[in-house]
Structure formats: C-alpha cells, structure tokens
Amino acid sequence: xxxxxxxxxxxxxxxxxxxxxxxxxxxxxxxxxxxxxxxxxxxxxxxxxxxxxxxxxxxxxxxxxxxxxxxxxxxxxxxxxxxxxxxxxxxxxxxxxxxxxxxxxxxxxxxxxxxxxxxxxxxxxxxxxxxxxxxxxxxxxxxxxxxxxxxxxxxxxxxxxxxxxxxxxxxxxxxxxxxxxxxxxxxxxxxxxxxxxxxxxxxxxxxxxxxxxxxxxxxxxxxxxxxxxxxxxxxxxxxxxxxxxxxxx
Numbered sequence: 066x067x068x069x070x071x072x073x074x075x076x077x078x079x080x081x082x083x084x085x086x087x088x089x090x091x092x093x094x095x096x097x098x099x100x101x102x103x104x105x106x107x108x109x110x111x112x113x114x115x116x117x118x119x120x121x122x123x124x125x126x127x128x129x130x131x132x133x134x135x136x137x138x139x140x141x142x143x144x145x146x147x148x149x150x151x152x153x154x155x156x157x158x159x160x161x162x163x164x165x166x167x168x169x170x171x172x173x174x175x176x177x178x179x180x181x182x183x184x185x186x187x188x189x190x191x192x193x194x195x196x197x198x199x200x201x202x203x204x205x206x207x208x209x210x211x212x213x214x215x216x217x218x219x220x221x222x223x224x225x226x227x228x229x230x231x232x233x234x235x236x237x238x239x240x241x242x243x244x245x246x247x248x249x250x251x252x253x254x255x256x257x258x259x260x261x262x263x264x265x266x267x268x269x270x271x272x273x274x275x276x277x278x279x280x281x282x283x284x285x286x287x288x289x290x291x292x293x294x295x296x297x298x299x300x301x302x303x304x305x306x307x308x309x310x311x312x313x314x
Contacts (some may be wrong), residue, residue: 080143088136091128095136098126099146115157116206119150119200176283204238211256212237212275219273226273237275244289258289258296265299268292 076082084092102122103115137148137155146282147158213232220227230236244250259275262268271288272278278289 080145084139087139091132092136095126095128095133096146097141099137099157100159113158113160116154117157119153119155204242205252207252208238208241212241215259215275224278228274233276240276240279248289258293260297261296262292265284298306
C-alpha cells in the first residue's frame with residue numbers, strides 16, 4: 066500500500082482527543098505512526114493484520130517498549146488498533162485500515178479476499194496461503210518470518226552471495242516445509258540448526274540459499290541431513306562447564 070486516507074478532522078475525534086489528553090503528542094505519533102507501519106507492511110491476504118517486532122516499532126517511534134505497550138493497550142480498549150504482545154512481537158489488527166486503503170490496494174483485496182472489509186484474521190498458529198498463490202501450499206507465520214529475515218540479513222551482510230531468483234522466497238518456503246512434511250524435522254529444530262550453521266566456520270560459507278537444503282550431496286544425503294548431523298554432534302559435545310563452589314568463605 067502506497068498511502069492511506071487520513072481524515073482531515075481527526076483532531077475532532079473524541080478518541081484522538083482522549084489519546085492526546087492522556088499521553089500528549091506521543092499518543093498522536095504512536096497511533097498514526099503505527100498505521101503508517103501497518104500500511105507499509107500491508108498484506109492483501111491478511112488485510113488489516115500485521116505482526117512486527119516491538120523493539121523495531123518502539124525505535125521507529127522513538128519511545129520505550131513499555132510506553133508503546135501502554136499506548137497500544139489504550140488503542141485496543143477503544144477498538145481502534147487491536148494489539149497483542151507475544152514474545153517480542155506485536156500482533157496488530159486494524160479492520161478500519163482496510164477501508165482507508167488506496168484504490169489499487171482495494172482492488173487487490175477484492176481479488177484475494179472479497180470486498181468485505183474488517184474480517185478478523187486467523188490466529189498466528191494457523192497457516193496462511195503464500196501471496197500470489199492459490200490455497201495449494203500453505204506456510205506457518207513462523208516459517209515465513211524466518212525465511213524473510215534470513216534473506217534480509219544475508220542481503221545486508223553478504224550481498225554478493227544473495228541468490229538471484231524470481232521465486233527465491235517461494236522456493237525456500239517449499240523446501241523448508243518439505244523438511245517438516247517429508248523429512249520429519251520440526252520447524253524449531255530447522256531454525257536452530259540453520260542459526261547454528263550461520264555461525265559455524267564451515268557451514269557459514271555453504272548456506273546462501275534455503276531452497277538448496279534438500280539437494281542431494283555426494284554422499285547421497287540431502288544437504289540439510291549433513292548439516293543436522295554436524296549440528297547434533299556439536300551440540301552434544303558442548304557440555305556445560307562445572308563450577309566449583311567453595312566450601313568456605
């Protein structure tokens with residue numbers, strides 16, 4: 066979404082008045098600043114819904130996470146922006162935002178989810194269709210977040226190794242889902258193993274495309290199986306250090 070409609074008489078809204086009266090200028094900043102961030106992250110498959118890091122949003126708005134929580138709780142109680150803090154992330158839902166989208170986004174919403182606005186999004190634990198696809202392959206929110214974060218970090222830290230593919234995200238999601246559906250790895254295990262690999266002297270130079278993790282190696286195993294074997298071995302060998310407690314002070 067490139068823009069959303071900003072009502073010119075917003076300051077006459079009793080909610081905005083109470084927000085500013087209680088929180089000062091920070092109230093106005095957080096409310097409309099959050100809407101701007103939600104607009105930038107707008108997904109026509111989940112209109113009005115956004116999941117974002119609480120630290121990122123707080124830094125963006127230049128306030129503490131604690132104050133951000135108070136402000137968004139106020140917005141939630143008044144039914145303007147529904148916010149739920151979960152493990153370092155905020156799940157935001159603003160049905161009204163769907164009505165304020167630009168015309169182009171409105172058409173996309175109509176094609177993907179129909180013309181009815183304000184639909185309550187599914188719980189994050191459920192699965193959502195990948196944008197641009199029909200409901201054939203579905204991916205968990207955690208999986209989508211992990212893949213996008215992986216490539217975002219790669220582009221920043223090692224841009225020369227960033228894979229050139231039109232379907233990079235799609236193919237990577239399919240590969241990781243196959244690791245769970247076909248190879249019986251859990252998502253949590255996959256995430257931990259890949260994070261370990263990125264810090265390993267050898268494997269950090271071997272993982273630039275998540276879509277290649279199910280390709281067969283010379284030993285007949287897929288790439289992730291070789292990675293996981295080293296991960297398991299390294300984790301097993303790292304025993305916690307024993308701390309000697311003095312008997313006398």
